[in-house]
Amino acid sequence: MRKLTRVALPLLGAGALVLGGATAAGATTIESGGAPFSGTVVGTNLSNVTLTGVSSLGLIQTTCTSAELQASVDSDGTNGSLDAADMPTAGNPDCTNNKGGTTQIEAFGLPYTGGGATYDSAHTNNRDGYIYINSPNPAVNIEATLNLTSLGRVETCSYGLTGTKQLQIDLYNHNNPNKPVPGNPHSQGRLAGQQLQLINGTSGCPSSASASATFQIVTTSGADVTIAP
Known part of the structure; x- marks a missing residue:
């Protein structure tokens, strides 16, 4: 079983995430440089x-x-998968928590398949589309080791997708004036409280994790990508 250490839990969606019901969507084309694009995209926070x-x-x-993170998708938005997720910055091996300690996060069983990207003709939340992972998805297994220093406890919690709704992340094209960070020139993805559910853990684990x-x-070459009808 493949394991990448020290990953960021919320990255599940963009290759990991609003829990979505039905949305207005049309035909989908992923483009780069004005041409259909199939391949790998990179998400950096x-x-x-x-x-x-x-x-x-x-x-x-x-x-x-x-x-x-790194995710793959075909030009028509199908065959999406999360292929890799990591914390690449030297000297920052762990994330910190509000209990005075660190949190280490590991993704098991990558790549996670059963996803894709869809153009949103209704522009819900001013987005151009969304990336999704279908749920339930038994392959998803994210383990968080919470070193809660101020409480003198260590909790080990595993999270997955056990619900019935897709897990989605909003997508904004680089020329969308309503994208989350207007000063950044590239396309963007936004998580806003998307959830994974506890599948196994010790007594102090939260029942869900919101990202x-x-x-x-x-x-991967640094070129812009867009989602279009």
Whole structure:
């Protein structure tokens, strides 16, 4: 079983994430340089990544200052998968939590398949489209080791997708004036409290983990990508 250490939990969606029901969508084309694009895209965080949950120990929040993912998709938005996720910054091996300690996060069983990208003709939340992973998805297994220093406890919590709704991340093209970080010139993805569910863990684990972050999304060569009808 493949394992990448010290990944950012919310990255599940962009290759990991609003829990979505039905949305207005049309035909989908992924483009780069004005031509259809099939291949790998890279997401790099533009804001801190926060992971939040509530357990018998109270609110537990983890903050990660650096995160990166790689995802693949075909030009018609099908065959999407999350292929890799990592914390690449030297000297920042762990994320910190609000209990005075660090949190280490590991993704098991990558790549995660059963996803894709869809153009949103209704422009819900001013987005141009969304990336999704179908749920339930038994392959998803994200383990968080919470070193809660101020409480003198270590909790090991595994999260997955056990619900019935897709997990989605909003997508904004580089020329969208309503994208989350207007000063960044590239296409972007946004997490806003998307959730993973606890599948196994110790007594102090939150029953779910909510993720919030904003990511820049480009090809592996640094070129812009867009989602269009």
